Amino acid sequence: MQATGQELHDFAARLYPICRSISGNGVRQTLRLIGARIPLQLTEVPSGTRVFDWEVPLEWNVEDASVTDPDGKRVVDFQAHNLHLVSYSEPLQQSLSLDELAPRLHSLAARPDWIPYRTSYYKRNWGFCMRHAQREKLRSGKYQVEINTSLSRGSLTYGETVLPGRSRDEVLFVAHTCHPSLANDNTSSMSVATALAEWIASEPRRLTYRFVFAPATIGALCWLHGHRHGLGRIRHGLVLALLGDSASLTYKRSRRDDAPIDAIAGYVAGSMDAGASMLPFSPYGYDERQLCSPGFNLPVGRLTRSVNGGFPEYHTSADDPSLIRPEKLQHSFETLQQIVRVIEGDATYVNQNPHGEPMLGKRGLYSSTGGRISLADRENAMLWILNQSDGGHSLLDIAQRSGLDFNGIRAAASELEGAGLLKEKGLKKSKKTVVAKSPRASTRPVRARKTTKKRGE
Numbered sequence: 237m238q239a240t241g242q243e244l245h246d247f248a249a250r251l252y253p254i255c256r257s258i259s260g261n262g263v264r265q266t267l268r269l270i271g272a273r274i275p276l277q278l279t280e281v282p283s284g285t286r287v288f289d290w291e292v293p294l295e296w297n298v299e300d301a302s303v304t305d306p307d308g309k310r311v312v313d314f315q316a317h318n319l320h321l322v323s324y325s326e327p328l329q330q331s332l333s334l335d336e337l338a339p340r341l342h343s344l345a346a347r348p349d350w351i352p353y354r355t356s357y358y359k360r361n362w363g364f365c366m367r368h369a370q371r372e373k374l375r376s377g378k379y380q381v382e383i384n385t386s387l388s389r390g391s392l393t394y395g396e397t398v399l400p401g402r403s404r405d406e407v408l409f410v411a412h413t414c415h416p417s418l419a420n421d422n423t424s425s426m427s428v429a430t431a432l433a434e435w436i437a438s439e440p441r442r443l444t445y446r447f448v449f450a451p452a453t454i455g456a457l458c459w460l461h462g463h464r465h466g467l468g469r470i471r472h473g474l475v476l477a478l479l480g481d482s483a484s485l486t487y488k489r490s491r492r493d494d495a496p497i498d499a500i501a502g503y504v505a506g507s508m509d510a511g512a513s514m515l516p517f518s519p520y521g522y523d524e525r526q527l528c529s530p531g532f533n534l535p536v537g538r539l540t541r542s543v544n545g546g547f548p549e550y551h552t553s554a555d556d557p558s559l560i561r562p563e564k565l566q567h568s569f570e571t572l573q574q575i576v577r578v579i580e581g582d583a584t585y586v587n588q589n590p591h592g593e594p595m596l597g598k599r600g601l602y603s604s605t606g607g608r609i610s611l612a613d614r615e616n617a618m619l620w621i622l623n624q625s626d627g628g629h630s631l632l633d634i635a636q637r638s639g640l641d642f643n644g645i646r647a648a649a650s651e652l653e654g655a656g657l658l659k660e661k662g663l664k665k666s667k668k669t670v671v672a673k674s675p676r677a678s679t680r681p682v683r684a685r686k687t688t689k690k691r692g693e
Contacts, residue, residue: 239431239569241562248419248427248480248565249557255318258357258414258451259283259295259392266413267395270426270449274433280391281458290457293357295390296324298383303337303364306377312341312364318416319553321383322363323355328383337379343368344552351553353418357454360387394450394459397433401441406466407579408473408536409433410523414451418555420542424480428569435573442580443471456523460532472497472579473536475524479568480560481541484511488538491517491528495535499632500578503642505539508571515543539575541568581646582632585625585658594622599655613640617648625658 251269256262267278285292301321303312314321322342340363342354348369356363362383394413411429415422426449433447450459460467473490474497485505489498493516505512519525521544527536541564542550549555587594596602596618620638621631631649635642652658 238435239566241564241566244424244427244431244565244569245480245557245560245562247430248423248560251423251426252417252419252557253318255298255416256414257296257323257355257416258454259293259390260297262297262416263393263413263451266426267393267449270430271395273430274437274447275397276395276449277397278393278395279458279462280393281462282391283389285458287454287457287461290454292392292454292458293324294387295392296385296387298325298385300382300384301325301364302380302382304380304382305374306379311370311374311379312366317351317553319351319353319365319418321385322361322365323353323416324357324387325362325383325385326360326387327385328362328381330381331378332381333378334374334376337381340364340381341366341371343371347548347552347554348372350549353416353551353553392451392455392458394448394455396446396448396450396459399433399437399441399445399447401444403443404469405471406444406446406469407576408446408448408470408527408534409476410448410450410456410473410527410536411476412452412455412522413449414455417553418551419557419560420478420481420547420555421544421550422477424478424560424565424568425476428479428565428572429476431569432572432576436576444469445576450523452523453526456526460526467532467534470534470536472500473527473534474501474572474575475522475527475536475538476540476572477522477538478540478542478544480565481547482561482564483542483547484513485509485568485571486513486515486540486543488515488521488524488540488543489517490524490535490537491533492535493517495537496582497535497537497579499636500582501537501539501575503632503636504571504574504578507642508567508574539568539572578632578642581642582630583649584627584630584661585621585649585653586627586661587622587625588657588659589622590626593619594657599657601651601655613644614648616640617645618652621645621649621652622657627661 254262281292283292283294301314302310305311312320342352342365344352345368352365411425436445487501487505524538527534617640624634631645635645
């Protein structure tokens with residue numbers, strides 16, 4: 237399955253109008269749409285559940301919210317745009333003067349036509365966001381505030397899919413699902429992650445792939461809490477966000493700084509985008525903060541285009557579907573495909589004839605055609621592989637040192653292995669057999685229980 241940029245944009249635009257938060261029906265609606273395309277298991281974590289140093293909050297849902305001016309006109313209307321309401325606003329019905337209302341109104345004087353995005357997850361509060369140009373027109377008088385929301389004992393919902401491979405070792409992809417009508421942040425990445433899972437499900441694979449769609453911070457912590465006994469199987473991981481804007485690719489390294497994913501993602505991003513940049517790890521950003529916290533220290537980096545807070549439209553109504561570009565979504569998708577190919581294809585070999593240069597001609601290796609590089613580069617690749625395959629250099633190491641394309645290095649290594657000149661250092665395998673395509677799983681919510689192992693653990 238090869239997703240096109242327009243298909244990726246269409247799905248991101250379909251997710252865009254949904255009012256999401258860290259809990260509630262908007263998240264479930266989003267996960268149902270994703271689950272219609274990939275096998276997705278939903279887990280419900282009840283309100284009040286202790287998750288490390290955190291507690292799952294009350295579930296929040298919203299029906300409507302508005303501010304009506306003295307003339308009876310809705311000047312702030314949730315139905316017009318869901319960013320108008322501060323996320324997790326408590327229910328309210330009250331009449332206030334403009335002076336009393338003013339502290340509850342949020343706007344951007346520097347961007348008078350944009351609505352800001354604001355939240356109050358863990359402190360009981362309420363508020364509205366509006367265009368500053370409209371706010372400047374408000375006149376004195378009584379304003380009617382109506383917030384038809386609910387804060388009740390419910391649950392937090394996250395979804396995941398596991399695509400088994402020949403090895404139980406895992407590759408983890410994480411995308412956050414808590415932002416409401418914000419396209420680059422983060423319907424772009426939910427769309428790309430969904431398409432990537434579809435593609436991986438249709439491909440043969442050595443490793444097992446796990447995709448997690450969860451609210452930021454508390455959702456990632458819930459997933460970590462429920463899967464802490466299986467985290468040792470994670471060999472590579474990426475947090476995906478902001479994959480649709482016009483900026484060049486940005487890779488943020490893992491806390492370990494030398495995890496294999498740092499070399500792989502850095503190499504691929506640089507080869508796919510001449511303007512790509514690499515950032516060191518910092519404890520600020522998206523869910524790499526949780527996955528790379530000292531108690532877990534997972535080999536997880538982050539792939540974005542712009543960075544969080546790094547473009548003017550960030551966390552405003554201007555982050556709409558017109559901001560994300562089909563060609564950039566497709567480029568992000570293709571970059572992730574190549575990252576997966578390198579993860580799958582990278583291996584470390586031992587030269588089985590290491591005393592001098594083996595005679596390739598008598599094995600027919602000079603005359604055959606193959607790979608995705610020229611004949612001269614193919615032979616050069618073989619010589620590099622044979623020289624470097626001492627059990628301490630991976631194919632990616634060889635591609636980087638030689639300056640040759642990884643795909644050509646991989647193809648040449650396969651020929652050498654077939655000729656008996658290379659032997660791969662062992663890959664831990666499970667008893668499971670990979671299938672061409674994983675069956676679609678139910679999206680029926682499952683109650684989280686501490687004693688219950690999730691699928692794939």
